[in-house]
Amino acid sequence: MVGKYKIGFLSSNRPLQVGLFVVVVFILLPNFLNAQISRSVYFHEQLPESSIQNPAFSPSCKFYVSLPIISTLYVGFESPFAYDHLTEEWENSDSLYIDRETILDKLDDVNYFSFEVFDQLAGLGFGAGRHFFSLKVANVFSTKFAFEKDLIKFILYGNGSEDFLGKHTTLSKTGLNMTLYKEFSLGYSFQVNEKLTVGTNLKYLNGDFNVWTEKAEFKIFTDDQTNYAITASSDINIHTSSTISSFDNLIFQIGNYSKFDMTGNHGYAVDFGVKFEPNEKFKFSASVVDLGTINWTENVKNFKSANPGVEYVFEGFDVVNLISGGAIEDSIQLVDTLVNHFQLEENTNSYNSHLNPKVYLGGTWNINQKNNLGLLVRTDFVDELTKLSYTVNYTHRFGNILSISINYSLVNKTYGNFGLGIVSKLGPVQLYLLNDFAYGFTQPKSAQAYNFHFGLSFVFGTRNIKVKEESGGVGGYE
Template sequence: MKLRLQIIILFLFAGGASTNILAQTLNSSYFLEGATFRHQLNPAFMGQRNYISIPLLGNVNVGTSSNVGLTDFIYKYNDPESKHDLTTFMSSSVSREEFLGNLKTNNQINTSFGLTILSAGFYGCGGFNTIELGVKSNTSVNLPYELFNFMKTGMDQEVYHIKNFAANSNNYVELALGHAHEINDRLTIGAKLKFLVGGANVDTKIDQMDVELTGDKWQAMANGTINTAVGGGYYKTKVENPGEISGYDVDKAGPAGYGAGIDLGVTYRIGDNFILSASVLDLGFINWKNSLKGATRNNEPFTFDGFNNIAVDPEEGDPNSVDEQFENMKDDLEDMTKFYDEGKVNRTTTLASTVNFGAEYLFFNDKMSLGALATTHINKPYTWSQAMASLNIRPARWLDASVNYSYSTFGPNLGWMLNIHPKGFTFFVGSDRMITNVTPQYIPTNNFNTNICFGFNITFGRCRN
């Protein structure tokens, strides 16, 4: 069966306020001296050669992570009367205990996209300098257990209290200027200044929603806000209920805001074989001009029909495909939340910062090394942490590779990277989070954690260790 992942993600994002994750350069490259873009993980890292990226192909990274998996929401359907072989958790063939037993109190899904438009690195001014122009997109969503309990249990329970239903999407263009400088043969420091142009930002929070059964309908009261910043954007409202937001449109596109940030890094060599390193990334902000604000009417209850238009069993008619079931759920979730236009405001948001601590031990004449990396990504309520152990090999001057195992907020992962860098060019490809098990329908059986990163760059100048 063909599954359109976009529909699944739209469902999980609850109808549009899409999700933050993850470093947009592979952590697997952290201990590979020949990796062109590892200065994005620590600005104190110096390149082996001068380089210039191939436009749009220098560093491309797409990834997602979560503490739940697609198989927590999609199940095999064995009913001979159905023409579909998969169904969702809403089907009566999936018990409440089976579905809810797999969920967390807070179920997080994160997606990221990073694209280096153009980048260059060169030695000069007593150190290694970098110039980068790129696009970053980070989206995170937090779906509470009680939301799914309401969807699955329905009228078998009369009152639900849903908290911390949130989604955030941050999208911007970044111009970064970096410099790494050797203080002595043991200590290297680095910094990177960033100038940011905001493309779009959406921040949605439902702090509290109380849902109570009254007759055959649900009465809901919610306390939440939605803030949207897109250049030239405006809220569309319902004619029959003035002020209630029904959608979003753009009149004249343009920058939505401006900001700045900084990366800081340091490395310190102990003896000939041991290297300590640390970095803080994306300390900064974006000021969103003319951001649109919407809010619930906290003391005004409204009625909601519930999740009752999703055909998942033969007695309800022909069961919808998985695509259609998720689309219907998305529509019902939109009806479950009501925001009202409160006009324009100026709003400032901080960047999601990352802290790295690394340690590396080199042996076999620096042909191999063992590395340990601790990473914390700070972006409440989507903060996550990761610990990684890495085996790195350098069998030739022009080739290095890494194999690693990590454990994070989202579970265990296997990662790898291959970096080919002879004189004249570099090519790298790798993943921090590999999908290792899938169902016969090619659905990942574990938490939906995966990413892929690759790039092609031109190098010049002499090689430096």
């Protein structure tokens, strides 16, 4: 059957095809588990965490404090396809098959998995007139794994496919950027006048772990003769640094409050934001966040091609035949051959990795005192890849105690992304739970994204700023 491979999970047939695909996708997926908080929080300026996405935003309280463990936690995952896109069941059978065309239809030319954790350890802020100051300390686990559609096509169809046979193929957009770091953020917002507010976050970063693929270029040509000989070359430059002994310890370190050791990996970043309110009905805002780098000097290991661009010829085999019925020993021998030919040199030179910046453009229509309608356009920059997402938000307020919001987002070519949010304030306790992809909790096998964002702060007082305009420039405040 064209475009389908049987998976013998529930029968005796276990073709190597499935194993190879699982290695490339599912094993990579959990281990490549960037960072930013949920899109929903952008529409709740009363939350202290909204300034993470736009530093011009500030809460209406005079003072707030967020305590360890109960402060703020965001976890989010986004994928170009869901589990149900990968497998189907045969009719009248308990076995599964991989529908290759369905998988490829879901992919862009360049795609990425992302896994994000923002674990705020503590925070506080206070307002003084038109000024608002904040300080936040957080663990950030930031990961994006980019890959090309041609790579998946090569795995699914092999080099004997008409898309590769007798043709030159270049794979140069696949790579991993995974970082764990501590973030110390000093925020400041200033109300210039009744309509305009500006803000910035100045951040010191202290790195714990990093894998950065600066370059991974592979050029492949398959001979259109019957032996399927492959001519290939590579140019690889991968950087790593770790003060953590194992992956298990890496996961533990994300939420470890008792051990907060500083390292010699120093970095800096900055955010900029602006908010413009032409009248009481409308608000427009824009921000650029995570402009920064980290210099990695501790336990550095870099891997670079010893002979970049040098071509090697592998005597012919059809990858489809190999992975459909070949022995495990054949695949191991193939991997050994590739490793031996694509030799990598190792060094311990320090290097700089960059954060993945984001741009937010937002607008809000205050329909009345109880109802808001908002729009957010978010742009993610991952190396040379740019990804756009769009979110529409409706929020209803029940007095000053409770607000409930509903979101709809277009992300990764998916159109069923509804999210829910609730923000409550009982005395000084401000509690919120936000989600951009509720479908991920009700239908996990069909969802391409999951996230949740929880936070609790203690807020005190209410700021009441009235800006006084003076001729010739910005005046003071009353």
